[in-house]
Amino acid sequence: MSWLRALTSALFLFFVFTIQEGAIARINFPITGFSFFLAVLVALMALEEKSGAVVMGFIGGIILDLSPTTNSPFGQWALVLTVVGYLIATNTESVGDFSARPGAFVLFVAFGVTITLTLYLLVGTLVGENAGTIGRNTVVVLGNFMWTLLFTPIFLPSLLRVRQATLTSRERS
Amino acid sequence: MNGNNRSRLLLVTLLVTSLFLITLDLRGVSVTQSSRSATQSFLAPIQRGVSDFFSPVGNFFSNVKNFGKTKAELNQVKKQNEALKKEVVLNSDIKGQLDQLKGALDLAARGGFKVVAARVIGHGSASTFSQTITLDVGSTSGIRKDQTVISESGLVGVVKEVTSSSAIVLLMSDPTFRVGVRIARSQGMGVLIGQGGKRYLVQLLDSSGKFQVGDALLTLGSDGFKPFVSGIPVGKIISVNSTTASLTQEADVSAYSNLGELGVVTVIVGNLSSDPHNALVPTPAPTRTVYVTSTGAPPVDTATLTPSPSPSLTSAPKKKATK
Numbered sequence: 001m002s003w004l005r006a007l008t009s010a011l012f013l014f015f016v017f018t019i020q021e022g023a024i025a026r027i028n029f030p031i032t033g034f035s036f037f038l039a040v041l042v043a044l045m046a047l048e049e050k051s052g053a054v055v056m057g058f059i060g061g062i063i064l065d066l067s068p069t070t071n072s073p074f075g076q077w078a079l080v081l082t083v084v085g086y087l088i089a090t091n092t093e094s095v096g097d098f099s100a101r102p103g104a105f106v107l108f109v110a111f112g113v114t115i116t117l118t119l120y121l122l123v124g125t126l127v128g129e130n131a132g133t134i135g136r137n138t139v140v141v142l143g144n145f146m147w148t149l150l151f152t153p154i155f156l157p158s159l160l161r162v163r164q165a166t167l168t169s170r171e172r173s
Numbered sequence: 174m175n176g177n178n179r180s181r182l183l184l185v186t187l188l189v190t191s192l193f194l195i196t197l198d199l200r201g202v203s204v205t206q207s208s209r210s211a212t213q214s215f216l217a218p219i220q221r222g223v224s225d226f227f228s229p230v231g232n233f234f235s236n237v238k239n240f241g242k243t244k245a246e247l248n249q250v251k252k253q254n255e256a257l258k259k260e261v262v263l264n265s266d267i268k269g270q271l272d273q274l275k276g277a278l279d280l281a282a283r284g285g286f287k288v289v290a291a292r293v294i295g296h297g298s299a300s301t302f303s304q305t306i307t308l309d310v311g312s313t314s315g316i317r318k319d320q321t322v323i324s325e326s327g328l329v330g331v332v333k334e335v336t337s338s339s340a341i342v343l344l345m346s347d348p349t350f351r352v353g354v355r356i357a358r359s360q361g362m363g364v365l366i367g368q369g370g371k372r373y374l375v376q377l378l379d380s381s382g383k384f385q386v387g388d389a390l391l392t393l394g395s396d397g398f399k400p401f402v403s404g405i406p407v408g409k410i411i412s413v414n415s416t417t418a419s420l421t422q423e424a425d426v427s428a429y430s431n432l433g434e435l436g437v438v439t440v441i442v443g444n445l446s447s448d449p450h451n452a453l454v455p456t457p458a459p460t461r462t463v464y465v466t467s468t469g470a471p472p473v474d475t476a477t478l479t480p481s482p483s484p485s486l487t488s489a490p491k492k493k494a495t496k
Binding site for chain 2: 025058
């Protein structure tokens, strides 16, 4: 991943983060909220090669760590999403090209978000963070899975078009 | 160095960087805290702008979920709609916020608190497990960290972060939230703990104390009114957990404030009078019985009227008119 691409990715992710914190967080979803940012980030990481996914995960994590509503230590999201980026990139290599199977891609994103949130909880427990009861956290994670499954098909085509537009001719080939 | 080795090296480098940042934060380095404050300063104007647009649709899902709950409720809503049509045409969203503001100011006035009213411009991000709201007032309006936030019904939470134009409030439902409470009836003291949902857990500090279902809980108060002003209604006991294993009694609590529908809240910035003691305990609306006796031939009705907030009219079976 080139420096220019890392910069454009960071700017785009910060834009998505602004939408998440400014607009999506304003809607009271039943069960639990929907993390638009995580869904977009997982989808983008799934389309990158290994080192690109890791860098994108780290950038996305740093942006999430900037969230003033988070209680976790600064860097926890970066740690979690870097690991998730590596896991996703490793798995997408074995799964192959997603573009021909949109259903599988949506499912992959939903599972990716679920794994991310679970890993975040686990790391939070390790650093001594109090995140509430297991029952409540299970509801939050499963609720996020459900919303991601429902909403990802809506924004995924636009996201793919935006990504395609930001690629350099060398990266396209 | 091949691609695989390079990506592994990158992974290790970034993981070490993340762990370094976590260590810095846990050691209390101010750079990380100020970066979050800077983000909040950047996001607050956007949240304020978007808030106006999203306010009517923010509760869309909960409205859909509760639609058609019972026929009686629907009939009541229809009656209320008819009444509203006769009133001055006013934006229902603004009217709701005004009602909440009126209730919150009324509660603050009864307690003799100096307050700053604030609009809720954001709810905690779904990306985090903490439960927070963002207010449209900040340090320029006198808001400081660790100030008590109340709604029309009672305690909402405590100010966690403040920027010049916004403030983040940790809601009482957050699992990290703890507040000292006292029972209005017996003055027994306990600690209320957020459970992440609508229910709360309260633990008595005194092993000889007892809870009763329906007991009202008020904040115990803190030194210098920070973070909690005393006498704020918190909730009421809905069930008592009697276990022989625990030294003190525990109980489930239902909060007075509906944290899911907060539009306007007030932040207590000063306490004008002394401890309000039990003056703010919510009391049930009195039931007045009205006997209506007709003078002529029409049937005689006996009706029981219960005033607002939940008006209901129960009629006795009609007697046959005697001519």
